[in-house]
Amino acid sequence: MRKLFCLILSLMMMFSAAALGEALPAETLFTPGTYEAEAQGFGGMVQVAVTVTENEITDVAITGDKETPALGGVAVANMGEAIVKAQTPNVDGVSGATVTSSAIIAAATEALKAAGADIAVLDEYRRDTQDEGPKEEKTLETEIVIVGAGGAGMAAAIMAQQAGKNFVILEKMPYVGGNTTKATGGMNAAETHYQKEQGIDDSAALFAADTMKGGHALNDAKLVATLANSSAAAIDWLDTIGADLPKISFSGGASVNRIHAPADGSAVGNYLVDKFSEKLKELGVDVMLNTQATELIMEDGKIAGVKAEGADAYYTIKAKAVILACGGFGANLDMIAGFRPDLQGTVTTNAPGATGDGIVMAQAVGAALVDIEQIQLHPTVEQTTSMLITESVRGDGAILVNQKGERFTNELLTRDAVSAAELAQEGQYAYIIFDQHLRENLKAIEKYVTNGLTVQGETIEELAGKLSIDPATLAKTLADWNEIVKNQYDGQFGRTTGMNADLSVAPYYAIQIAPGIHHTMGGVKIDTAAEVIDTKGNPIPGLFAAGEVTGGVHGGNRLGGNAVADIVIFGRIAAESAIAYVAE
Numbered sequence: 001m002r003k004l005f006c007l008i009l010s011l012m013m014m015f016s017a018a019a020l021g022e023a024l025p026a027e028t029l030f031t032p033g034t035y036e037a038e039a040q041g042f043g044g045m046v047q048v049a050v051t052v053t054e055n056e057i058t059d060v061a062i063t064g065d066k067e068t069p070a071l072g073g074v075a076v077a078n079m080g081e082a083i084v085k086a087q088t089p090n091v092d093g094v095s096g097a098t099v100t101s102s103a104i105i106a107a108a109t110e111a112l113k114a115a116g117a118d119i120a121v122l123d124e125y126r127r128d129t130q131d132e133g134p135k136e137e138k139t140l141e142t143e144i145v146i147v148g149a150g151g152a153g154m155a156a157a158i159m160a161q162q163a164g165k166n167f168v169i170l171e172k173m174p175y176v177g178g179n180t181t182k183a184t185g186g187m188n189a190a191e192t193h194y195q196k197e198q199g200i201d202d203s204a205a206l207f208a209a210d211t212m213k214g215g216h217a218l219n220d221a222k223l224v225a226t227l228a229n230s231s232a233a234a235i236d237w238l239d240t241i242g243a244d245l246p247k248i249s250f251s252g253g254a255s256v257n258r259i260h261a262p263a264d265g266s267a268v269g270n271y272l273v274d275k276f277s278e279k280l281k282e283l284g285v286d287v288m289l290n291t292q293a294t295e296l297i298m299e300d301g302k303i304a305g306v307k308a309e310g311a312d313a314y315y316t317i318k319a320k321a322v323i324l325a326c327g328g329f330g331a332n333l334d335m336i337a338g339f340r341p342d343l344q345g346t347v348t349t350n351a352p353g354a355t356g357d358g359i360v361m362a363q364a365v366g367a368a369l370v371d372i373e374q375i376q377l378h379p380t381v382e383q384t385t386s387m388l389i390t391e392s393v394r395g396d397g398a399i400l401v402n403q404k405g406e407r408f409t410n411e412l413l414t415r416d417a418v419s420a421a422e423l424a425q426e427g428q429y430a431y432i433i434f435d436q437h438l439r440e441n442l443k444a445i446e447k448y449v450t451n452g453l454t455v456q457g458e459t460i461e462e463l464a465g466k467l468s469i470d471p472a473t474l475a476k477t478l479a480d481w482n483e484i485v486k487n488q489y490d491g492q493f494g495r496t497t498g499m500n501a502d503l504s505v506a507p508y509y510a511i512q513i514a515p516g517i518h519h520t521m522g523g524v525k526i527d528t529a530a531e532v533i534d535t536k537g538n539p540i541p542g543l544f545a546a547g548e549v550t551g552g553v554h555g556g557n558r559l560g561g562n563a564v565a566d567i568v569i570f571g572r573i574a575a576e577s578a579i580a581y582v583a584e
Helices: 002-020 072-086 098-114 119-124 151-162 178-182 193-197 204-214 221-240 268-283 333-339 357-364 391-395 415-423 436-440 445-450 460-466 471-487 562-582
Strands: 033-040 045-052 057-063 136-141 144-147 167-170 247-249 259-261 292-299 302-309 313-318 321-324 375-382 399-401 430-435 455-457 508-520 523-525 531-533 539-545
Touching: 033 098, 045 072, 045 098, 057 072, 057 098, 072 098, 098 119, 144 151, 144 302, 144 562, 151 167, 151 178, 151 268, 151 562, 178 268, 178 562, 193 221, 204 221, 221 562, 259 391, 268 562, 292 357, 302 321, 321 357, 321 562, 357 523, 357 539, 375 391, 375 415, 391 430, 399 471, 415 508, 430 436, 436 445, 436 508, 445 508, 455 460, 460 471, 460 508, 523 531, 539 562
Parallel strands: 136 313, 144 167, 144 321, 302 539, 321 539
Antiparallel strands: 033 045, 045 057, 247 259, 292 302, 302 313, 375 508, 399 430, 430 508, 455 508, 531 539
């Protein structure tokens, strides 16, 4: 009887293995039950509960309430199903959510080990989760195709939906947001109601002048004027969709406090992505995720749609107008090296989807490029994680010191100038120094602390010791700085802004930083109506573009806060132009 039972059990396991396409081992893999473990994610601890039978993972529940919804939240929502399908914790993570993905894998691994699993055995018998069947060919028809669901694409989609137009929005990544999720500071705007309410005297003309100066006058002056003149209205529009930006501070290259941020000082990018996503959901707009545009369709010299590839189908999408909002090429290191060999090997802060696809597609239909070799370094990037330390830290009063413990520049010069000053220091790095008061008043800092990027000292001397800096030198640097703030005069480097509070509240913090690739200023040439211009100087009928896929707005150097202004303002303009075009 025992032999018969064993034979039946073996046959059942063989049948199950055949169904899975793998030869599962005959021995028991797990002790049945539910097992829990946790690991450090991007914003906090990620908890994983794994439920198993003797030979199968049946459920993986993941909790990560503090993870960024647009990135880590996607990993939290989807990786449990992937682990169940693969029957191993070692599954592909979500691009752009590396920290959260790694935390989920680590916690799931520990939970399964607690269940008695041998992870090597699970990996050996991993289920094939890829669908090897042929993809369907599908044809869709609409009025407008929006390529890219970052900030510019989502702004355009909201406008198109509110205008009652038929459109589809494509996003090659499994989540929305694109490089907008990397924006940490805020949005530059002039003559806004927030500035007036806070007694800040500014003008669109001064905004434009600062932008031209910051871009070394390589900018297209007409585009810059459009950016500045449209900025207050863009802030008003954000108010209407619940994305208000009332906190105003200073950003490098600006003459006055102009950069608008969320009330609590949190990172503007994730904030706007969340607000845009909520609005699109409210309006009933579905984004075609995991769907990459591959080619622009031209007929009789006009745009006629796009071709795209999704997870289960190839699409031909017929449309009268296309808006390219698919970002720059800051994550395409080969493309960067092709234009700027000197940047070979530099870390990048860019989202993984920023690979220049829109630029390549536009070129294929005759689009002109402008400023394509202009690639910006951001001066405050933590090198081991490529995490950008928001300019608001310096704008709210932090300083930079070198390994000697000395200041070496005006911390709020333009990004290219501060980056160059850092690269001239010993080791080509610096430390950004701030205190508890600044931490408490800038929410964005919490993720740096949570992710272990900060070094902390109860006194400035203790902090210096942990950084291997002479304590007396760093203490003098801080004392001198506090005197500068008191007198509102920096005789050494001429800093005049970001001096509203000194650094005197313990504990003290430092983050080691160096320059990293942050923004590609060049791209497809557009006019003030966001029409794409061809190599002969004429608009390509039906083709529009907005955001980092374009060039001309920022010139040779982008001011902090201008990228968010760019995506919101020109995302709206591109939508307005496309709406008018399809109505002709």
